[in-house]
Amino acid sequence: MRFLFFCALFLLRLFNSFTIETFFQPDEYFQCLEVAHSLVFGYGYWTWEWREALRSAIHPLIYAIGYKGAQILLSEDLAVRIAPKIVGALIAALTDYYVYKFARVYWQNDTKAVLSLILSVCSSWNWYVATRSFLNNLEMLFTVIGLSYWPWHQYRLMLLLQASFYGFLSCIIRPSNASLWGLLGATILLKNYMNFSRLMRLLLSLSIVLLAVLSISAAADRYVYGYWTFPLYTFMEFNVMKNLLIFYGSAPWHFYLFQGIPLMLMMYLPLYLIACYRRRSHLLVWYGLLVIGVYSCIDHKEFRFLQPIYPILLLLSADTLYHFRKWRRLIITTVLVVHVPVAFFFTRIHERGEIDVVKYLRDEESVSSIGFLTPCHSTPWQSMLHRHDLEAQSWFLTCEPPLHLSLGTLEHMKAYRDELDLFFDNPKKFLKDFRRPWPSHLVVFEPMVSTIEKNLGQYKECSRFFNSYFHWDSRRSGDIVVFCRKGK
Known part of the structure; x- marks a missing residue:
């Protein structure tokens, strides 16, 4: 029983x-x-x-x-x-x-x-x-x-x-x-x-x-x-x-x-x-x-x-x-x-785009590499992608903590800037100075769409997924958008 x-x-x-x-x-x-x-x-x-x-x-x-x-x-x-x-x-x-x-x-x-x-x-x-x-x-x-x-x-x-x-x-x-x-x-x-x-x-x-x-x-x-x-x-x-x-x-x-x-x-x-x-x-x-x-x-x-x-x-x-x-x-x-x-x-419904976009990238044959210009860890990674061929050339913004500090204080945290902060502080400068290889597909949230269109002319919007009507983090609001290299 x-x-x-x-x-x-x-x-x-x-x-x-x-x-x-x-x-x-x-x-x-x-x-x-x-x-x-x-x-x-x-x-x-x-x-x-x-x-x-x-x-x-x-x-x-x-x-x-x-x-x-x-x-x-x-x-x-x-x-x-x-x-x-x-x-x-x-x-x-x-x-x-x-x-x-x-x-x-x-x-x-x-x-x-x-x-x-x-x-x-x-x-x-x-x-x-x-x-x-x-x-x-x-x-x-x-x-x-x-x-x-x-x-x-x-x-x-x-x-x-x-x-x-x-x-x-x-x-x-x-x-x-x-x-x-x-x-x-x-x-x-x-x-x-x-x-x-x-x-x-x-x-x-x-x-x-x-x-x-x-x-x-x-x-x-x-x-x-x-x-x-x-x-x-x-x-x-x-x-x-x-x-x-x-x-x-x-x-x-x-x-x-x-x-x-x-x-x-x-x-x-x-x-x-x-x-x-x-x-x-x-x-x-x-x-x-x-x-x-x-x-x-x-x-x-x-x-x-x-x-x-x-x-x-x-x-x-x-x-x-x-x-x-x-x-x-x-x-x-x-x-x-x-x-x-x-x-x-x-x-x-709420925040389903962050799952749908990874499924799309996993199943889309034209995807040879991916870059995520989003708040770090905004989507699943290889545990859902499960594509070893994307491992070497794909990347996302990181947000590593200041491990070098002996004691964390609010003042230290405000002064410390990780890679994610540097991107959102000045997206134009960050994209200009970026040192990683540009991938076949870029993923951003809706607030960053105009920034990508203005600064990365080699990309065009190729897919868009509904994500949320509201979000506590304004950087993650709206749809999640995939940009493809022109010609792909």
């Missing part, structure tokens, strides 16, 4: 995964699929984070296994196209399943568990994000598995160790998740500090589990990087000691409160707020709020950074829905009326 239940969830997430035709953020490709593609097929772009060994290899290795398995059964081109979709659907389906299990364990109520699952499946945010190859989705999966094993109501060492295994894994792949697991661990230690023998057994057992996780991580890193390294240290050195994380932008402290949580929860927001008030004595409420508080203190903020605690928000929302028995059907109907169009728009 459980197997059939999971298969149904997997089929649903497969449909979800294969119907996504839009671009969200570069990390979906450049922090996972490019590395996985390189491991299996021998070529792909490694960003500076991978060249500097900042990231755990566990995440792309999972997708590399997916590529390899699909390659055995299918043609290489088909394997490249569908393997990430299948792996993403598997991760999302497992997350849905463990949201149900977590709710059942925590609330000790089957109806609340079912409602939590319904909210997970009907979430427009999950439909948009959960099947993509983001590290945060794997982080969310490991977290919710750990929470489903956590001994919420009675101390049980084996359950605690199982939960800790997944908790340690989630922290290895993204160290900031230690804020949640540190709070959970502190709670257990405070409850048992008077029982010395139990405390010693617990600490010894946790040490063994941690050693096992570190061994798995070290083996994965050794395989991917080709040498022994400890990405957790380099990650902390870059983000904490040097504070270079602010190179990728900073947001106000209230970003998650007034943008992140409302956008991720949408119609669930009133349910969650009511639960926070009604269940204010529950530690689960405070775990979520404290993690949001910790993340709010970090300069660089993104919506998906809250993925690990999203199941907690869903469980609390489901608790409120459970108590609104008379209004439950109306609430769920209202959720669907709002969430389905939102999910459709963001998975099928």
Whole structure:
């Protein structure tokens, strides 16, 4: 029965995964699929984070296994196209399943568990994000598995160790998740500090589990990087000691409160707020709020950074829905009326040009080289192109951080100009001084079309793809346009 239940969830997430035709953020490709593609097929772009060994290899290795398995059964081109979709659907389906299990364990109520699952499946945010190859989705999966094993109501060492295994894994792949697991661990230690023998057994057992996780991580890193390294240290050195994380932008402290949580929860927001008030004595409420508080203190903020605690928000929302028995059907109907169009728009319409243009370049025989005069990593690369013949002569603008700095400050960041900044500061001068070979095809966003037409007379517009009605980055607004060399 459980197997059939999971298969149904997997089929649903497969449909979800294969119907996504839009671009969200570069990390979906450049922090996972490019590395996985390189491991299996021998070529792909490694960003500076991978060249500097900042990231755990566990995440792309999972997708590399997916590529390899699909390659055995299918043609290489088909394997490249569908393997990430299948792996993403598997991760999302497992997350849905463990949201149900977590709710059942925590609330000790089957109806609340079912409602939590319904909210997970009907979430427009999950439909948009959960099947993509983001590290945060794997982080969310490991977290919710750990929470489903956590001994919420009675101390049980084996359950605690199982939960800790997944908790340690989630922290290895993204160290900031230690804020949640540190709070959970502190709670257990405070409850048992008077029982010395139990405390010693617990600490010894946790040490063994941690050693096992570190061994798995070290083996994965050794395989991917080709040498022994400890990405957790380099990650902390870059983000904490040097504070270079602010190179990728900073947001106000209230970003998650007034943008992140409302956008991720949408119609669930009133349910969650009511639960926070009604269940204010529950530690689960405070775990979520404290993690949001910790993340709010970090300069660089993104919506998906809250993925690990999203199941907690869903469980609390489901608790409120459970108590609104008379209004439950109306609430769920209202959720669907709002969430389905939102999910459709963001998975099928908004920013689809960034995917469509790469498919065009992949399949167009006249393309012998490509140049992207766009904000860096605005489209997928070889993980979708899968054309080795384009590797040597193709390029895109880069945005490498100032790794030479010993400490990142806002003043340093404003003074530093990467290649992307130099282009948008003075496009005419940049194009005149450009030192790379001009390709057969150039890709730009609509705001740069007139600049290309005025300064590069050897090119003409040959294709155009709708991308967005609106965009937070004005440089990416409008259509995405392909220019071809005249005569091609």
